[in-house]
Amino acid sequence: MALDDPRATPPPDDPAAREADAARLIGDERLPCGRLVSHAWEQARAAGDQPDPHMDGCAFCRQAVEGLTALDSTTRTLWAERPSARTVADRVMRAVRAEVRLGRxxxxxxxxxxxxxxxxxxxxxxxxxxxxxxxxxxxxxxxxxxxxxxxxxxxxxxxxxxxxxxxxxxxxxxxxxxxxxxxxxxxxxxxxxxxxxxxxxxxxxxxxxxxxxxxxxxx
Amino acid sequence: MTAVRTASVERTAARAALAVPGVSELQPSLRQSLAEAATRVRRTLGSAAPSPETGIHAERAPRTGAWHVEVRCVLDEDRRALDTARDVRESVGSAVDAYATRHGIPGPVTVVVTVTRTTGHRPSHHPGTTAP
Missing domain, CATH: 3.30.70.1350 (Cation efflux protein, cytoplasmic domain)
Known part of the structure; x- marks a missing residue:
């Protein structure tokens, strides 16, 4: 998967963005190259401002960033959808009511x-x-x-x-x-x-x- | 009997039911609607298409090998519901029987058809209606 634009992620001072930030979701694992996943992610997001030679040549970092980009995109879609427990409950109730309405x-x-x-x-x-x-x-x-x-x-x-x-x-x-x-x-x-x-x-x-x-x- | 085989039988039954003139669509069961409510989020991510066997439930009795297939359908009002339902039963029964025989899982087939809704208005004149 290509890294489209990691900086599209909203700024970290946005509470919603902090909740949905991909790196926060998976914790702070250390990659085989020695870098923390969160560090690789931050580097990728800042790549335009601060070129990083390690990132360019490290398959572990690249793979981690690609995975986080996919996770980030998914998280953002889910966030926009807001599938709260109430939303799911509403859908369930709609399904049950539709069934009851059929009658005997x-x-x-x-x-x-x-x-x-x-x-x-x-x-x-x-x-x-x-x-x-x-x-x-x-x-x-x-x-x-x-x-x-x-x-x-x-x-x-x-x-x-x-x-x-x-x-x-x-x-x-x-x-x-x-x-x-x-x-x-x-x-x-x-x-x-x-x-x-x-x-x-x-x-x-x-x-x-x-x-x-x-x-x-x-x- | 694997779940995969049952799903294939259900897909076969769905195709046969939808091919019957007068069948407008198949209506999901409550079980399928609840599953839909839970998985809708995943579909927004493009990870799953609507199930092709929606509106069909198939089971095979382990001891007798008999197939029991339930079809929930929405019918056009251009035809009498009873006639369309009979055609659905025949069509689905034949299709499932042929599939099961071809795949080495034969058995008597029972098809229960439930009409959940009718669509389209057919203007009909009944005997004995007069203007005031």
Whole structure:
């Protein structure tokens, strides 16, 4: 490895630089040529100001400086990255949360029961199917697998407009959700339970196409 | 069975899964995500590339020699998830079986496919939906 520019290391009075200084990290070992590693490193950093004939001809010093240059570069990258325990913990927590968000695993409609889908993935598709019914917004969607079979129960809460009879609207949602479960996912649905949990304002001719919740809070 | 052989089986399975139409990507397991969290610093130094077997876990039962392969995948919504998952199972099963036979580590292969996410929106019209 070439010694690019050892003097690129920040001045030693910088506390951060002192912590990250490569020579400090490995201690003060003596090289076979008799020089201390720290001395060789200091000489290399000062090479432009004070030419050193020993350094030019000594393979031990050259090798040590090359190694320290690599270590210095690595240390500086790590320092910039600041992989503190908290940072690592944050990454671990993000990974764990992402796994938890998947929810339970549901069987797809296959007799081997070797094909599964995460509850969140299936719920997203089913909620979207309900949302496609005019005047309806899905508020929540939970799926529960039946014991010992591939069938799944769907429980959904809805917000709906009151401009049409609720039984007919619920039947539309049921058809839409059942169709999506079978045709988009491949789930075997045993039951679809719907609960209307809130009311949407009906569309006004001049308003946008999206109904809004009556309390104005949106979804 | 060495770890190297298992990693090769996992790479074989990953290639086979990604070749199936409708498979968008493979999703790392929690174990792989945690390993990723710990090794990300090393990658900033250019010392390691993303693992090619991400999203795959393979094991061989010591007594029976049976292979158990788990695949976690993200699917396109252009195809029914069940159909794509079946194709992944067939493709990975065949690829692992062929690899294991070729390398003298044959055994029955079981493939479990988990769909963790679907991507891309397919506008579809379902029966019975009418305007208000």
């Amino acid at each position: 695993m549901l069987p797809l409609d296959d007799p081997t029961r070797e094909l599964r889908i995460a509850e969140t993935a299936a719920a997203k598709v089913l909620r979207r199917a309900a949302d496609r019914v005019p005047g309806v917004r899905a508020a929540s969607c939970r799926l529960t697998p039946a014991e010992g079979s591939t069938r799944v129960t769907i429980a959904m809460t809805l917000a709906v407009t009151l401009d049409r009879p609720l039984p007919g609207r619920a039947a539309e949602v049921r058809r839409a959700v059942a169709h999506a479960a079978e045709q988009e996912l491949g789930l075997a649905v045993s039951t679809i339970d719907l609960r209307i949990a809130s009311v949407l304002e009906p569309l006004k001719p001049t308003a946008s196409d999206e109904p809004t919740l009556r309390d104005g809070s949106g979804r």
